[in-house]
Amino acid sequence: MNAKNTSKARNGAELLVQCLEEQGVQYIFGIPGAKVDTIFDVLADHGPRLILCRHEQNAAFMAGMVGLLTGTPGVCLVTSGPGVTNLTTGLSTATYDGYPLVALGGNVRRGMRHIKTHQCLDNVGVMQPVTKYAVEIYDGNSIPEVVVNAFRQSIMPPLGASFISLPQDVLVGAVDATPIKFFPPGGRGTFSVDAVKKAAAMINSAKMPVVFAGISASRPEVTQALRRLLNEYPMPFVNTYQASGVLPRELFNCYAGSLGIFQNQPGDRLLKRADVVITVGFDPVEYDPETWNKGREGKIINIDNHMPVIDKYYQPEIELAGEIATNIDELARHLRPRTDDPTSNSLVMEVQDALLEAKTQGAKQSGSPIHPMRFIYELRNLIGDDVTVVCDVGSIYVWMARYFASYEPRRLLFSNGQQTLGVALPWAIATTLARPGEKVISMSGDGGFLFSAMELETAVREKCNFVHLVWRDGSYDMVKIQQQLKYGRSFGVEFGSLDLVKFAESFGATGLRINRPGDITPVLSRALNLTGPVIVDIPIDYSSNQSLCAAVHEHVGH
Amino acid sequence: MEIQTRKEKATVMVSVKGRMDSVTTPEFDKNMIDLISKGEKIFVVNLGELLYISSAGLRSILAIAKKLKEKEGKILLAGVRGPVEEVFKISGFSSMFKIFDSEESALREV
Numbered sequence: 279m280n281a282k283n284t285s286k287a288r289n290g291a292e293l294l295v296q297c298l299e300e301q302g303v304q305y306i307f308g309i310p311g312a313k314v315d316t317i318f319d320v321l322a323d324h325g326p327r328l329i330l331c332r333h334e335q336n337a338a339f340m341a342g343m344v345g346l347l348t349g350t351p352g353v354c355l356v357t358s359g360p361g362v363t364n365l366t367t368g369l370s371t372a373t374y375d376g377y378p379l380v381a382l383g384g385n386v387r388r389g390m391r392h393i394k395t396h397q398c399l400d401n402v403g404v405m406q407p408v409t410k411y412a413v414e415i416y417d418g419n420s421i422p423e424v425v426v427n428a429f430r431q432s433i434m435p436p437l438g439a440s441f442i443s444l445p446q447d448v449l450v451g452a453v454d455a456t457p458i459k460f461f462p463p464g465g466r467g468t469f470s471v472d473a474v475k476k477a478a479a480m481i482n483s484a485k486m487p488v489v490f491a492g493i494s495a496s497r498p499e500v501t502q503a504l505r506r507l508l509n510e511y512p513m514p515f516v517n518t519y520q521a522s523g524v525l526p527r528e529l530f531n532c533y534a535g536s537l538g539i540f541q542n543q544p545g546d547r548l549l550k551r552a553d554v555v556i557t558v559g560f561d562p563v564e565y566d567p568e569t570w571n572k573g574r575e576g577k578i579i580n581i582d583n584h585m586p587v588i589d590k591y592y593q594p595e596i597e598l599a600g601e602i603a604t605n606i607d608e609l610a611r612h613l614r615p616r617t618d619d620p621t622s623n624s625l626v627m628e629v630q631d632a633l634l635e636a637k638t639q640g641a642k643q644s645g646s647p648i649h650p651m652r653f654i655y656e657l658r659n660l661i662g663d664d665v666t667v668v669c670d671v672g673s674i675y676v677w678m679a680r681y682f683a684s685y686e687p688r689r690l691l692f693s694n695g696q697q698t699l700g701v702a703l704p705w706a707i708a709t710t711l712a713r714p715g716e717k718v719i720s721m722s723g724d725g726g727f728l729f730s731a732m733e734l735e736t737a738v739r740e741k742c743n744f745v746h747l748v749w750r751d752g753s754y755d756m757v758k759i760q761q762q763l764k765y766g767r768s769f770g771v772e773f774g775s776l777d778l779v780k781f782a783e784s785f786g787a788t789g790l791r792i793n794r795p796g797d798i799t800p801v802l803s804r805a806l807n808l809t810g811p812v813i814v815d816i817p818i819d820y821s822s823n824q825s826l827c828a829a830v831h832e833h834v835g836h
Numbered sequence: 837m838e839i840q841t842r843k844e845k846a847t848v849m850v851s852v853k854g855r856m857d858s859v860t861t862p863e864f865d866k867n868m869i870d871l872i873s874k875g876e877k878i879f880v881v882n883l884g885e886l887l888y889i890s891s892a893g894l895r896s897i898l899a900i901a902k903k904l905k906e907k908e909g910k911i912l913l914a915g916v917r918g919p920v921e922e923v924f925k926i927s928g929f930s931s932m933f934k935i936f937d938s939e940e941s942a943l944r945e946v
Contacts, residue, residue, distance in 0.1 A: 527927075527928035527929070527931060527932045528898070528902075528932065530891075530894060530895065530898055530927060530928065530929070531895040531898055531899070621895070622892075622895065624858070627858055627890070627891050627892055627895075630891035630895075631890050631891050634890070634891055634923060634926060634927060637926040638919070638922055638923060638926060641922055641925075641926065655925075655926070658926075659925055683926075683928060685928065
């Protein structure tokens, strides 16, 4: 970040930048345009550092990931018209997946909003469905109020996107206002003693309680509280993809798998049989209750920092509302030591053995192209817990979410609400900025890779150090396997091949290829020690991908 | 499963042969808990002739390690190889425990 400027703002744009400085923003992911060039002119002198991007959607992905990893909403800045509409996928991903960001979009002068003119758009109308807060600024002096509320809304649970529309004349116009300081949202309140006692009594009398951790369980304080609880009162544990890494190795006895798309995992059987499911920070968008809870007889205790959405298939018996960690700690105070160990019943062991067996068989795969399970085995053995792995959507995401064991929260990251293709490379860039000096790996299929591969230029220019792995099979495989399941054939899912090594080199990045299982560890070791972005092409054996959705009902596909 | 124990100064040397699964592991548990209740705190467990380990075996080793940690004792594993070594890698146990090539090298660490 450049030096903070506290002198009186010369126009709306400078006041806006001062407000962003006040919120602690370090980076702006932006694409320039005439409607917002006043802001760029200010950023040339002071304010957050501009990361120039190659597409607005990717700028939003980067902002969201910086927001999640730093705790301060990330900021993206785009021009009017298509600049704004190109943001919509990025903002819906942020809002549905829980990534905090504030997006700034230009608009035509206020006096031209009523006519059909160049790049004129009802920005707020476009953005309202995909954000938590969308406001157009009509008076430059209201910039500080709008900015501070946009930031607060973004980080109020559930996390998501805010959008501010900026008419060009507001940015160039004179202002008198001064920035408003950062106001952290107040706490979410404390527990209800009665509700906690009821929940504890329900768990104490349960035969098979199961903890089901969702996205907000990956908040650091919640992860710690859950670990304390399960150390003291072991219970079987499953998690959604975005809660990967909540359990450490030391709680192996509790772990029964990552659950999500396609209800066919060993852990799903456990969830089905549980007489009490304790959801912790779970968002139904992560795993549709219709899929895992329809026809289930057990009760649900919902622990979260915001109200759950009630639907036909999600009706918790008890809600512990407020700070999640506080509620967990208080719950632990009311639990009684058990005479039995709910983690050692035969079903839990069956589930754990099934997971071990799948991974053991996967490790033995020795053919070329490389089998996903062999690759995951080698990768897991190579990298430490402190490496951040960001993963794109597609079949790769199902393989990784189910079988790549993560032992620290927010070290294995997915888009699990909108399941947006193309997030991985932009997220890798953002992670190198939010976690400077740390190792970063991003992964995508060859379908997802070209959704955002243009940002490789951004990565080279910004000298980002990360390794991006591309599993290449020449198809939109996750769609293909579902078509085959539904129709017995596939259509419109095969595409051409490209030379990813040459592609990487044409950007000034390093391109490497892994052809055989024996190459995985040496090539990845080399890649992780290179400077600048590295693209690794990995022809992949997707011949067993049908197993990913085996025994799945038609309605659970995506 | 076959379990043999002997004492090397203050260390209990435990040798496990065969399979550690949900049927056989309770015997290992019982042996270890008996020894711990008699005041033993330092264990070297030789898994060199263990052919198979299931989640039941893993959770038993983990539970005993936790119990010993509470008593300021410790468990060292030796001779983990073959399929058992694979399961240790896959389950994260290789990173959790100090694993030695042989009983002798484990004893030196004690």
